[in-house]
Amino acid sequence: MHRYTGSDRLLVLLIVALAGIGFLILVGPVLVVLVTSFTSSRALRFPPPGLTLQWYRDLFDPVRSSQIHVAAGNSLLVAALTAIVATSLATAAALAIARTRAGWARFAEGGFMAPLVLPGIAFGLAALMFFSWLRLPPSLALLVAGHAMIAAPFALRTVGAAAAGLDPALEESSAALGAGPWRTFRRVTLPLIMPGVAAGAFLAFVSSLDNVPVSLFLASAQTDMLPIRLWGMMETALDVRVAAASGVLVAVAFILLLVMDRAVGLARRMSG
Amino acid sequence: MLDDSRSAGSAPDAAGRLRGHRLDMDGVRVRYGQTLAVRDVTLSVEPGEMLALLGPSGCGKTTLLRTVAGFIRAEAGRVLVDGAAIDHLPPGRRGVGIVFQSYALFPHMSAAENVAYGLEARRLPKAEIARKVDAALAAVRMEGFADRRPRALSGGQQQRVALARALAIEPAILLLDEPFAALDRSLRLDLQLEIKRIQRRFGVTAVLVTHDQDEAMSMADRMAVMNAGRVEQVGAPAEVYDRPATAFVAGFVGTTNRLPGRIEARDGAGYRVRLDAGATFAVESARGFDIGARVVLCARPEQLALRDGADAPDAFPARLRQSLPLGPALIHDIEAGAAELKLHAARHGAPPAPGPVRVALRPDATPALFPEGETT
Numbered sequence A: 001m002h003r004y005t006g007s008d009r010l011l012v013l014l015i016v017a018l019a020g021i022g023f024l025i026l027v028g029p030v031l032v033v034l035v036t037s038f039t040s041s042r043a044l045r046f047p048p049p050g051l052t053l054q055w056y057r058d059l060f061d062p063v064r065s066s067q068i069h070v071a072a073g074n075s076l077l078v079a080a081l082t083a084i085v086a087t088s089l090a091t092a093a094a095l096a097i098a099r100t101r102a103g104w105a106r107f108a109e110g111g112f113m114a115p116l117v118l119p120g121i122a123f124g125l126a127a128l129m130f131f132s133w134l135r136l137p138p139s140l141a142l143l144v145a146g147h148a149m150i151a152a153p154f155a156l157r158t159v160g161a162a163a164a165g166l167d168p169a170l171e172e173s174s175a176a177l178g179a180g181p182w183r184t185f186r187r188v189t190l191p192l193i194m195p196g197v198a199a200g201a202f203l204a205f206v207s208s209l210d211n212v213p214v215s216l217f218l219a220s221a222q223t224d225m226l227p228i229r230l231w232g233m234m235e236t237a238l239d240v241r242v243a244a245a246s247g248v249l250v251a252v253a254f255i256l257l258l259v260m261d262r263a264v265g266l267a268r269r270m271s272g
Numbered sequence B: 001m002l003d004d005s006r007s008a009g010s011a012p013d014a015a016g017r018l019r020g021h022r023l024d025m026d027g028v029r030v031r032y033g034q035t036l037a038v039r040d041v042t043l044s045v046e047p048g049e050m051l052a053l054l055g056p057s058g059c060g061k062t063t064l065l066r067t068v069a070g071f072i073r074a075e076a077g078r079v080l081v082d083g084a085a086i087d088h089l090p091p092g093r094r095g096v097g098i099v100f101q102s103y104a105l106f107p108h109m110s111a112a113e114n115v116a117y118g119l120e121a122r123r124l125p126k127a128e129i130a131r132k133v134d135a136a137l138a139a140v141r142m143e144g145f146a147d148r149r150p151r152a153l154s155g156g157q158q159q160r161v162a163l164a165r166a167l168a169i170e171p172a173i174l175l176l177d178e179p180f181a182a183l184d185r186s187l188r189l190d191l192q193l194e195i196k197r198i199q200r201r202f203g204v205t206a207v208l209v210t211h212d213q214d215e216a217m218s219m220a221d222r223m224a225v226m227n228a229g230r231v232e233q234v235g236a237p238a239e240v241y242d243r244p245a246t247a248f249v250a251g252f253v254g255t256t257n258r259l260p261g262r263i264e265a266r267d268g269a270g271y272r273v274r275l276d277a278g279a280t281f282a283v284e285s286a287r288g289f290d291i292g293a294r295v296v297l298c299a300r301p302e303q304l305a306l307r308d309g310a311d312a313p314d315a316f317p318a319r320l321r322q323s324l325p326l327g328p329a330l331i332h333d334i335e336a337g338a339a340e341l342k343l344h345a346a347r348h349g350a351p352p353a354p355g356p357v358r359v360a361l362r363p364d365a366t367p368a369l370f371p372e373g374e375t376t
């Protein structure tokens, strides 16, 4: 048996302390927002003087919060389309990369990952200038295009991991048994990489839903996005509905995460 | 038209026997970048025959098989089934069934779904698919496992399903790439016998890749010994074993003792060879050698014998290091100068004591002679 020495204990203590601090920094603010969303005060305040569901009622009021609802609808639509576009692109790229050993594949993979390290603000500005140079007016389609660029790397990572684990002999077997490329993809490849695809779609959806920098540049009055609207509400008044909206988003993300984790083991895929 | 005849598998001939299809490889050359993996291989597999591709790792067996299957395009040469070139056809239209070393069963499908896959790709009616799946699973004695996923099957069972899947599409040619490599030794023999039985029953022409010479010997009607991308010899296993065409084949198929020497004189249908170890053997050989040429005599362990007593000129001195029992036989581990020799002898009585011995050629033995440089 290994026996702990004094310095071992110290190390364990240090790790526990660091983990605790990390947990506080990550989870603390979320808890603060959740608690604040139930405040009975007129403005955002922590700790709340009393508790009420008033702000949630306000948030879901179709008349008083109609602008928020429009923005939320836009955001959900863009997030859903982004998930579809980014995951389709990432799946095609991941399969192409997994099938070739050539140097350009590594290069292409690097290119796909670039939006991860490129500052979102810079990318948003670049996208805006590019689209206006093409004389394209702001639209949800452009927002989807911009979000998809940002979201694709997440999907590429999870789909890529799934595709790398695919035995090439399976696709060869399928071809040898007389299946064409489309049947092979539909019956063999896609079902086998499905967990990675689903995880990638989830990540793309969430990253689009709370994207600010790209939306900031590409959204217009007609294509208002939820994070931008919430930010606007914060600027004019410390509207507590912002906290309530955050509470709803946290709850939705949490439920989605649980579902995904049950279905495909998301945590395992993201760390792999 | 051609397609029909091919996907029809093996049709019975007039006598009701199944007849297979003929496979020809004609000057096939395959290159990966700089490496020439297959060098102008010409091979024929007769209808219903099982041919083993035997050779050391990296000699190009898998590459040749994959070229026949259509996964690799040959740089030169042709592959023909029943005399018609199939090089332009994709893998699924060549009438070829494959069993991979890893079995490559679809993990998300049951055994029955795996077997049905190729039939569905051919858009056969549902009822016919169901009938053929049942028949194929029954042929490999897996009818009780139709609903199991591959993960819930043992290695041997997975392999049977893989075989059923390959046979269900009634291929003209069955390709097997080291199908037993992932199995225990004990299981291997059972499956070897079974695959052989099924292959005979279906009358399907088969190519078996292996680097296990015992497997090739026991399963194949003929074997092709490959070395560095070339076929060095094709023939029935016994023929290859008894009359190796090259020094490489002599060394790779079975165990061989290499005895260097010099051609001393012509002698009837062969030569008198003066061994460096110090004896003169008379050896039959169809090859031409000059008098005085350096040669290597390759003798099987059972072609040499211990000779006691007088120092006759047809035996050379050596030292017996040890004798080990091997089943009903005895293996003598012998040192002759720099060479190490293995001798097989029948086991009767006590094994001889280690020490100086004399080694001679058995009277009926026909060892092989090769020019010295050819030894690889």
Ligand SMILES: Nc1ncnc2c1ncn2[C@@H]1O[C@H](COP(=O)(O)OP(=O)(O)OP(=O)(O)O)[C@@H](O)[C@H]1O
Residues within 6 Å of the ligand: B032, B033, B035, B037, B055, B056, B057, B058, B059, B060, B061, B062, B063, B064, B211
């Ligand atoms: N995809 C590839 N790219 C480049 N070289 C390859 C490739 N596949 C095989 N080779 C090379 O071609 C040669 C023949 O390989 P092959 O796989 O056909 O050998 P093999 O006889 O099947 O060997 P083993 O018994 O180890 O399976 C080897 O030298 C190998 O390194």
Ligand SMILES: [Mg+2]
Residues within 6 Å of the ligand: B061, B062, B063
């Ligand atoms: Mg191989």
